[in-house]
Amino acid sequence: MKIKLKVWRQKGPNAKGEFKTYNVDHASPDMSFLEMIDVLNGELIRKGEEAIAFDHDCREGICGMCSLYINGHPHGPLQTTTCQLHMRTFKDGETITVEPWRAQAFPVIKDLVVDRSAFDRIQQAGGYVNVNTGGVPDANEIPIPKKIADEAFDAATCIGCGACVAACKNASAMLFVSAKISQFALLPQGQVERKERAEKMVAQMDAEGFGSCTNTYACEAECPKGIKVANIARMNREYLGAMLTSYEVGSGGGGE
Amino acid sequence: MNLDSKIPEGPLAEKWTKHKFNLKLVNPANKRKYEVIVVGTGLAGASAAASLGELGYNVKAFCFQDSPRRAHSIAAQGGINAAKNYQNDGDSIYRLFYDTIKGGDYRAREGNVYRLAESSVSIIDQCVAQGVPFAREYGGLLANRSFGGAQVSRTFYARGQTGQQLLLGAYGALNRQIANGKVKMYSRTEMLDVVIVDGKARGIITRDLLTGKIESHSAHAVLLCTGGYGNVFYLSTNAKGSNVTAAWRAHKRGAFFGNPCFTQIHPTCIPVSGDHQSKLTLMSESLRNDGRVWVPKKPMPGLKGADAMKVPEADRDYFLERKYPSFGNLVPRDVASRNAKIVCDEGRGVGSGLAVFLDFTDAIKRDGEATIRAKYGNLFDMYAQITGDNPYKGPMMIYPAVHYTMGGLWVDYNLMTNVPGLYALGEANFSDHGANRLGASALMQGLADGYFVIPYTVGDYLANIGWADKVSTDHPAFKEAIQQSIDRMNKLINIKGKKTVDEFHRQLGLTMWEYCGMSRSEQGLKKAKQIIQDIKKEFWTNVNVLGTANELNQELEKANRVADFIELGELMVDDALDRKESCGGHFREESQTPEGEALRKDDEYAYVAAWEYKGENQPEQLHKEELKFENVKLTQRSYK
Numbered sequence: 001m002k003i004k005l006k007v008w009r010q011k012g013p014n015a016k017g018e019f020k021t022y023n024v025d026h027a028s029p030d031m032s033f034l035e036m037i038d039v040l041n042g043e044l045i046r047k048g049e050e051a052i053a054f055d056h057d058c059r060e061g062i063c064g065m066c067s068l069y070i071n072g073h074p075h076g077p078l079q080t081t082t083c084q085l086h087m088r089t090f091k092d093g094e095t096i097t098v099e100p101w102r103a104q105a106f107p108v109i110k111d112l113v114v115d116r117s118a119f120d121r122i123q124q125a126g127g128y129v130n131v132n133t134g135g136v137p138d139a140n141e142i143p144i145p146k147k148i149a150d151e152a153f154d155a156a157t158c159i160g161c162g163a164c165v166a167a168c169k170n171a172s173a174m175l176f177v178s179a180k181i182s183q184f185a186l187l188p189q190g191q192v193e194r195k196e197r198a199e200k201m202v203a204q205m206d207a208e209g210f211g212s213c214t215n216t217y218a219c220e221a222e223c224p225k226g227i228k229v230a231n232i233a234r235m236n237r238e239y240l241g242a243m244l245t246s247y248e249v250g251s252g253g254g255g256e
Numbered sequence: 257m258n259l260d261s262k263i264p265e266g267p268l269a270e271k272w273t274k275h276k277f278n279l280k281l282v283n284p285a286n287k288r289k290y291e292v293i294v295v296g297t298g299l300a301g302a303s304a305a306a307s308l309g310e311l312g313y314n315v316k317a318f319c320f321q322d323s324p325r326r327a328h329s330i331a332a333q334g335g336i337n338a339a340k341n342y343q344n345d346g347d348s349i350y351r352l353f354y355d356t357i358k359g360g361d362y363r364a365r366e367g368n369v370y371r372l373a374e375s376s377v378s379i380i381d382q383c384v385a386q387g388v389p390f391a392r393e394y395g396g397l398l399a400n401r402s403f404g405g406a407q408v409s410r411t412f413y414a415r416g417q418t419g420q421q422l423l424l425g426a427y428g429a430l431n432r433q434i435a436n437g438k439v440k441m442y443s444r445t446e447m448l449d450v451v452i453v454d455g456k457a458r459g460i461i462t463r464d465l466l467t468g469k470i471e472s473h474s475a476h477a478v479l480l481c482t483g484g485y486g487n488v489f490y491l492s493t494n495a496k497g498s499n500v501t502a503a504w505r506a507h508k509r510g511a512f513f514g515n516p517c518f519t520q521i522h523p524t525c526i527p528v529s530g531d532h533q534s535k536l537t538l539m540s541e542s543l544r545n546d547g548r549v550w551v552p553k554k555p556m557p558g559l560k561g562a563d564a565m566k567v568p569e570a571d572r573d574y575f576l577e578r579k580y581p582s583f584g585n586l587v588p589r590d591v592a593s594r595n596a597k598i599v600c601d602e603g604r605g606v607g608s609g610l611a612v613f614l615d616f617t618d619a620i621k622r623d624g625e626a627t628i629r630a631k632y633g634n635l636f637d638m639y640a641q642i643t644g645d646n647p648y649k650g651p652m653m654i655y656p657a658v659h660y661t662m663g664g665l666w667v668d669y670n671l672m673t674n675v676p677g678l679y680a681l682g683e684a685n686f687s688d689h690g691a692n693r694l695g696a697s698a699l700m701q702g703l704a705d706g707y708f709v710i711p712y713t714v715g716d717y718l719a720n721i722g723w724a725d726k727v728s729t730d731h732p733a734f735k736e737a738i739q740q741s742i743d744r745m746n747k748l749i750n751i752k753g754k755k756t757v758d759e760f761h762r763q764l765g766l767t768m769w770e771y772c773g774m775s776r777s778e779q780g781l782k783k784a785k786q787i788i789q790d791i792k793k794e795f796w797t798n799v800n801v802l803g804t805a806n807e808l809n810q811e812l813e814k815a816n817r818v819a820d821f822i823e824l825g826e827l828m829v830d831d832a833l834d835r836k837e838s839c840g841g842h843f844r845e846e847s848q849t850p851e852g853e854a855l856r857k858d859d860e861y862a863y864v865a866a867w868e869y870k871g872e873n874q875p876e877q878l879h880k881e882e883l884k885f886e887n888v889k890l891t892q893r894s895y896k
Contacts, residue, residue, distance in 0.1 A: 012807065030529040030644065038758070039532055045756050045811065050802045053810055055322060057495040059535045061638075062420055063326040080641065088644050109466060110808045117443065120323050124435045128428030129387045133307040133707045134378070136385035140342060143396025153389035153414060156421060160325055189387040 001027045001092040005040065007052055008099045010108055017108065019097075029088035033076060034059060034066065036087055053111040059083040061224065064159030067166070068112055069099040074163035074222050081161065081224045101162055103171035105209045116162050118208040119176060125204035126197040127180040129189050142188050155182040157225045164219035164227070170211030175219040177205050178235035179227050185238050195242035202239050259512075259866055259881040262668040263367035268887050269349075272371045275669070276712050280719035287312030289723035291475040292714065293460055295447045295502050297324030299419075299699060300682025301481030302426035303706025309433030311711055313718075316473055317430065317439050318462060320446040320497055320813075325427045328483060328495040329702060332419025333540045335403055335411035336699040338376040343400050347408040349373045354888060355406060356697060359588070360662070360690020361840035361856060362890050363515070363864070365883060367669060368687050375704035380412055382707055386425040390414050404541060404695025405586045411696045416540055416634055422699055426706070446813065447502040448741045450478055450509050450678060451733050457678035458727040461737045463745070465813060468806040470741050472729040476721065477677045477714055480506060481706065484661035484683040486519070488821045488828065489773070490765025492658035493525060493538040499817040500824050503665050503684050511673040512866035512879060514666035514686025516824065517832035520693055520841045521774050522659035523592035526642050527611040536657035537642055539635050541695060544585045546619035546628065547652070549592070550574045551612050555603040561650035564606065564613060575599055583895040590692055590774075590841050590854075591895060593656035597774045600655075607653045615651035656774060660698060662689045662841065663831070666866040666881075670713035671705060674866075677717060681705035686864065691840025745805040748815045753798030757814045760795050764788065764818070764825055772829050777845040781833045788826045795822060827867055827876060834878060837861040858890050 003024040010017030022044075027036050034056050041051035057065040061084040070076035076085045090096060098112065106114040156179070164175035181198050184190025190197070213232055220229045264275040282290065290313050294305040297319040305317040319327060339352040352373035357364060380398070384390065390412050391399040403411035414421040433439040442462065449461040451472065459474035485500035486492035507513045524544065526537045552559060553573045575595055577584045585592075596612045605611055620628050625648065629636070636647045643653075665673050665680035667687055672679050682702040689697065727733070771784035795818070803809045838847045838854035839861070847855045864881040 028530050028532060031532045032534070032642075035532045035534045038534055042756050042758060045800055045802060046754075048802065051811055053808055057321055057326055057497045058328060058331045059496055060331055060493075060537050062331050062417065063321075063328070063495060065321060065323075065326045084638075084641055086642070086644065113808065116322055120325075120431070120441075120443070123325075123428070124431040126435075128432045129385065130432060131382075131385045131429075132310045133303075133382060133429070133711065136381050139340070139380045139384040139390075140397050142384075144392055145396050146392045146394050149389050149392040149396075152387075153391075153421070156389050156424065157417060159420075160323065183389065184387055187387050187389065189385060 001029060001087065003027050003036065003087070003090065004095040006095065006097045007112070009052070009111055011110065013107060013109055027087050029086065031087045032059070032083055033068070033070070033085040033087065034083050053113050055113050056083060062159060064161035067101050067114065067161060069101060069166055071097055074101065074166040075224055079222065079224060079226070081159070101166040103165045103210070105171065105173070106162060106165065118210070119160050119162065119173070121208065122173070122177055122201055122204045123180065126193070126200040129184065130193060144188060148186050152183045152186040155179045155186070155227065155231055158227050159225055161224065163222050163224060165210065167218040167222035168211065169216065169218070170214060172213045172219070173205050173208070173210035174213045174232045174235065175223060175227055175229065177201050178231035181235045181238055182231040185234060194238065195245065198235065198238040198242045202235070259666070259674070259879050260668060261365060261881060262670060263365060264669070268366060268370050271367050272374060279712055279716035282715050282719045284312060286723060288314060290314065290718050291316065291726070293473060293475040293478045294318070294481060295460065295479065296327065296481035296483060296684070297427070297430065298327035298329035298481060298483055298682060299423055299426055299702030300684070300706045301327070301479070302423065302430045303703050304479055304481060304681055304710045305439050306426060306429035306433050307707055307711045308714070309436065309438035312438070315433070315439040316442065316475065318442045318445050318447060320444065320465060322444055324430055324441060324443065325424065327423060328498050329423045329699070330420045331495065332699055333416045333538065334542065335401065335413035335418045335696040336379065336422065337403070337410050337694070337696045338380045338412055338700065339373055339410060340377055340380060342398060343409045345408045347410045349377070351408065352376060352410065356688070356694060357690070357888055358893070359694040360692055361893065362690065362858065362862065362885065363518070363839055363883065364688055364690030366885060366887055371709070372688050372701055372704050375708040376700050378708055379700060379703045383422055383425050386428060388414065388421045388425040390421070405583065405588060406694070419699060422703065426703070447505070449505045449737045451737050452509050452675060453727045453731060453733045456676045456721070458731070459729065459734065461741050463741070466808050468745070468804070468809065470738050470745070472734040472738055474727055474729045474734070476718055476723070476726055477679065479679045479681060479710065479714070480665065480684050481681045482684045484664065485821070485824055486658045486661055488764065488825050489658040489768045490761045491528065491533060491536050491769070493522065493536050496535060499820070501817050501820045503680065504820040504824055506665060506673065506675070506678060508869050509675070510869070511675050511678055512666040512868055513663070513827060514864050514866050515663040515691070515831065516828045516867065517772065517835060517842055518662035518691050518840060519658060520589060520660040520662060521593040521656045523589055523596060523656045524614065524654045525657035526639065527607060527653050527655040529643070537638070538657065538659060539639065539654070541589065543614060543632060543635060544592070546631070547585065547614040547616050548574055548618060549576050549585050549596070549612055549614055551599045551604040551606055556606070557609065559606045560653060561645060564651050565617070573599070573604070580895045587895045588692065589695070590843070594774050594843060596656055611653035611655045613651040614654045616647070617651070660693055662686065662691060662693055666864065670716065671709055672713070672717065677721070679710065679714065681710060691842055745812065745816070748799065748801050748812060748819070749803070749805050751797065751799050751801065753800050755798050756800055757811055757818050760791060760799060761814070761818045761821070764791055764822055767791070768825055768828070772832050775843050775845055776832045778833065781829050785826060785829045788822060788829065792822045795819060830876060831865055831867065834865060835861055854893070856892060
């Protein structure tokens with residue numbers, strides 16, 4: 001099949017970017033979208049033009065490294081990651097527009113590569129249980145109802161790709177942040193630091209310059225892992241509860 | 257050179273406890289005076305960096321991805337073994353030890369494997385305490401399943417995403433130490449070299465992948481947790497970025513490479529769909545619990561989907577059930593893989609010719625589609641997504657693919673390479689799995705090494721050298737290593753040849769797959785050696801890397817890694833040539849039983865092959881570490 005690609009090219013973080021058009025004449029319907037770009041890159045290199053830079057790693061839909069805003073959708077038209085999107089999803093002769101994630105908190109590094117380190121900093125603010133290695137109770141000491149464990153698991157499957165931010169007109173990261181807060185709010189292991197965690201992670205999210213949530217649910221519609229917006233509601237409850245009662249957790253409050 | 261494995265004396269079950277007691281400790285107040293470098297942030301690296309940070313050491317951690325959470329441990333599906341015996345079905349530490357030694361075809365050390373089985377129990381406790389959402393029963397306790405043909409249910413799992421959940425647990429622990437200031441994280445940073453002064457590892461050279469800046473980092477010890485080298489085959493289930501560069505550079509600086517030819521080829525992967533293929537996707541081998549593997553008795557080129565359903569029973573060959581009546585479709589990975597290759601070599605492959613059927617028709621008839629959907633729905637969806645075929649309407653097609661490398665840097669019982677202060681953890685080392693790894697054991701080993709072994713053993717080394725024994729990055733050895741790395745990058749950029757990096761990588765991969773894959777012969781291996789040498793020559797004169805070395809340049813990153821894969825490929829071939837026996841994942845055509853099964857030769861080859869680099873284009877020198885078996889009796893595997 002033949003494809004026309006309009007791809008965002010940008011030499012570096014401070015360079016001015018522009019769309020460039022490329023023709024891919026021998027795409028196969030069985031190719032993944034990224035393999036189609038591999039083929040194009042091979043042709044570009046042979047012509048003496050630099051390959052299009054894009055992030056990717058596992059190519060099986062779990063590492064969260066691939067991105068790409070394709071025809072106005074993060075990860076393209078299907079609710080999956082770009083690496084799991086195949087060319088058979090597109091029509092022969094179609095023009096496909098490929099952009100990087102667009103968000104203030106995800107600055108472009110080069111071409112389609114963006115900086116998502118803000119996500120790491122939010123997790124560093126409290127996305128864990130404070131336990132050291134060793135000295136923990138037996139794994140079966142605390143029974144957890146299957147329903148709770150399953151719900152926590154559903155939240156924990158977030159791959160941190162950033163599609164929720166890219167999908168949101170406000171570039172809000174609330175789906176991402178709420179997934180981690182929910183996982184620990186549900187599990188007994190997360191109870192001890194429940195309030196502090198919500199306060200710290202939300203504070204870091206705000207500090208990174210992500211927008212606020214206006215309930216359009218675009219994030220849920222585009223999330224390749226089907227993370228539910230119910231998590232955002234839970235996060236709001238957790239955060240509000242923490243703020244109202246934070247004097248109980250001593251000087252913790254909004255972090256140090 | 258005497259390879260000392262440092263396995264402690266004494267009864268198997270007491271070795272590790274005794275050893276831990278005999279290891280020197282670093283005074284809590286002195287720990288902050290030590291620096292440790294951890295390269296790689298998968299299960300081994302993240303767990304090691306976090307645990308060492310908790311103890312009070314200053315850690316610098318490195319990964320080439322944009323975040324430590326992306327490391328390829330994240331993609332492990334099936335589960336993690338632990339000898340908890342929660343199911344009351346006769347499991348024990350000894351049984352897990354025994355199964356692992358036997359599964360590895362008696363090419364691993366008893367002492368290491370026993371310690372691994374022992375640590376498995378603590379891993380599950382640790383992960384649960386971190387909030388890892390393992391699967392649970394209705395009563396609220398942890399669920400287990402039997403995996404990879406094991407006779408007991410000892411595998412803990414989180415749907416088909418166990419690796420993801422375990423890695424995110426370790427990533428959380430790592431983040432906590434980053435927030436505490438005990439770990440300094442360097443993402444998008446790739447290790448290019450290790451610096452050795454006075455015989456000890458003193459630090460590393462890295463490249464900032466965003467700016468191209470080459471930098472040096474010094475420390476008291478260096479831990480390589482950089483995963484396996486399956487991508488030497490180009491097509492594998494590894495992530496695109498997975499590479500051997502850190503381990504290979506360490507090898508070229510003196511660290512021995514152990515059993516490089518031991519590769520695991522996984523039978524249930526989605527077949528190659530064309531020349532554009534960039535990676536292969538694994539589907540959990542749990543599918544073999546209900547799926548039946550077959551090909552037509554006579555060649556039927558292009559057979560697939562609904563047409564396959566019409567092939568009468570009498571014209572089908574369920575070759576695993578026929579040849580191995582007692583294990584059937586559940587034979588170990590290497591046996592299933594090799595037999596798929598045999599039937600395809602006979603021209604009886606289906607689809608493209610390089611595939612066999614995995615058929616759920618009988619299971620659906622027996623249990624109903626709803627049951628099969630509940631068990632394997634996500635895998636069926638994944639299959640449909642990638643192939644465009646509906647697996648409920650026709651049999652799936654599968655073919656083996658490279659999945660894991662049991663070989664790696666040689667390490668002693670303390671996980672230290674033969675270079676003092678240089679350690680290798682997880683898949684990056686050669687230990688524990690022998691010639692073949694059991695399902696659900698990779699996650700176990702990565703976390704055992706990082707959480708429960710290295711925090712003890714590295715302390716002993718640090719206590720012995722003392723905190724003053726550190727070399728600054730101003731040392732000439734660092735300057736020299738930096739210059740060598742800069743020169744190498746410039747050299748790659750300046751070749752300005754005609755072929756892309758991927759073209760070389762594919763060519764290398766095809767050669768490795770053909771001659772050093774599922775089946776190996778002296779003739780084929782010798783041919784491969786010649787081809788690889790030619791590839792190497794052509795690479796260094798005809799590769800085309802555009803752009804500069806001072807920016808984000810993904811082609812340069814690839815070129816740098818492929819250059820190392822080419823050299824590793826040749827060593828794998830040398831190792832495969834040396835080992836004139838069949839064992840585990842290594843099948844030498846010259847060494848088989850009259851029925852065509854693998855024939856191990858214990859009196860000649862019960863050793864670890866540890867290879868020493870002797871200089872550019874020089875043959876490597878083989879050192880043998882004899883394996884001693886005091887607790888298990890060596891038997892030939894049989895699945896008939």
